[in-house]
Amino acid sequence: MxxxxxxxxxxxxxxxxxxxxxxxxxxxxxxxxxxxxxxxxxxxxxxxxxxxxxxxxxxxxxxxxxxxxxxxxxxxxxxxxxxxxxTDPLDGLVALGLAARKRLSTDARVVGVTGSVGKTGTKEMLRACLSRLGATHASEKSYNNHWGVPLTLARMPADTRFAVFEIGMNHAGEIRPLTKMVRPHAAIITTVEAVHLEYFPSVAAIADAKGEIFEGLPHGGAAIIKYDNPFAGRLKAIAEAFGAKPVTFGFDSNADACGSDFRMSDDGSDMTVSIAGLSIPVHLAMPGRHIAENALAVAAAVAAIGAEVPTALAALADLVPPSGRGARSTLYVGDGEVLLIDESYNANPASMQAALATLGAVPRQRFMRRIAVLGDMLELGSEAPALHSGLKSAVDAADVDLVFACGPHMKGLYDALPAAKKGGYSLTSAPLEIALADRLRAGDVVMVKASNGTRLGAVVAALKSQFGKDGPAA
Structure with a gap:
């Protein structure tokens, strides 16, 4: 440069x-x-x-x-x-970020993304889609906090045409100053779910905290809300109180950005997106109904900022999930293959249920046995025991054959399973690496899911090291 x-x-x-x-x-x-x-x-x-x-x-x-x-x-x-x-380098970084936002052209368009689940994936979909239309700048990794947002702003080139910012929080009041730095033209709340309950009295309070993102919108800016979320009405009221225009997305025909004809296959998902009078066939390289829902939020945002929706959404056919967030790889065991689904970066009850549903959709014609390696979901407070044991219904619905569990909270789920489904339990990840490797066989699909602090990424790394590099293991 x-x-x-x-x-x-x-x-x-x-x-x-x-x-x-x-x-x-x-x-x-x-x-x-x-x-x-x-x-x-x-x-x-x-x-x-x-x-x-x-x-x-x-x-x-x-x-x-x-x-x-x-x-x-x-x-x-x-x-x-x-x-x-x-006086304070963080304040200096904020000042630099504000200057970067101020120098953007009046024609540039900015989108903010928050939500209990799917922030990073939605941000990456927006990055890919908008990059088809012009110079696009977006948050790296999950840089969504009090230093990540101003850092992303400070890194933004002056000639940026589209910018996408992920905005996160653990406590009430944390989103408000960040969205006022970003000043998005459209703001997405992917969903509101039971996460960070350690710091909130209720899920309704989480909805209010997520709704802070609408405070950074201009009058008439788009407040993009999941149509069938229980708190959709609450979020609409928050948006309207700040002069924003609610825009809904989902698989309900009444949603502004509506998905239909959804189907999954070995190479991803397909659906039809109806928005602004258009009917657009969309292929996603990333499988999962929850991924498709987030793609509908992306469609709503692209339309809201006046960009070309069909051209943008075509990028989703080439976007594969990153490591730890649904990345798929092939392992070689015996004389056959094993499909590994890496969801080890983060977990909460909603994303855990979605990941299990995606595991359950893998066709048994190719991968006959479904294995779930599940670790603790963190920051759930007093609700943690019930939310972990409550995953049994999702395990059953996905028709999982074998469960390996890790962490003190996941013991509740493991104890609730029938003996035939119990693959192994440990407080830490290391013993599971050995137990899982011993039980693995050709024709399995293995999904690893946990909060990052549970360290199940080590299980993924161990499997790749033992079975992923040099062809079939002896």
């Missing part, structure tokens, strides 16, 4: 931050908070989070940082380059 199309000039940084640098430097080509992933030419922001970023300023300059955003009391080290000194 040359000076003509640099992300930030030094004068722009000084204007946004309200301070001049104490040294000279080249134009900024990126913004980073982590020296392990930063690129030469980045502005390094020394945040105080799990570690104090000031400990890594010198390492950042050794890695090629063009400048660093630091606290006023930071002591310059030998080899340090240009420094922008502020």
């Amino acid at each position: 040359n000076a003509m199309n640099a992300l930030w000039s030094f004068s722009e940084l000084s204007s946004a931050l309200g301070v001049a640098s104490d040294g000279d430097g080249v134009a900024i080509t990126g913004v980073s908070i982590d020296t392990r992933t930063m690129q030469a030419g980045d502005l390094f922001v020394a945040l105080k989070d799990q570690r104090d970023g000031h400990e890594f300023v010198s390492a950042a300059f050794k890695a090629g940082a063009a400048a660093a955003l630091v606290s006023r009391d930071y002591v310059r080290q030998a080899g340090d380059g240009a420094l922008f000194r502020v």
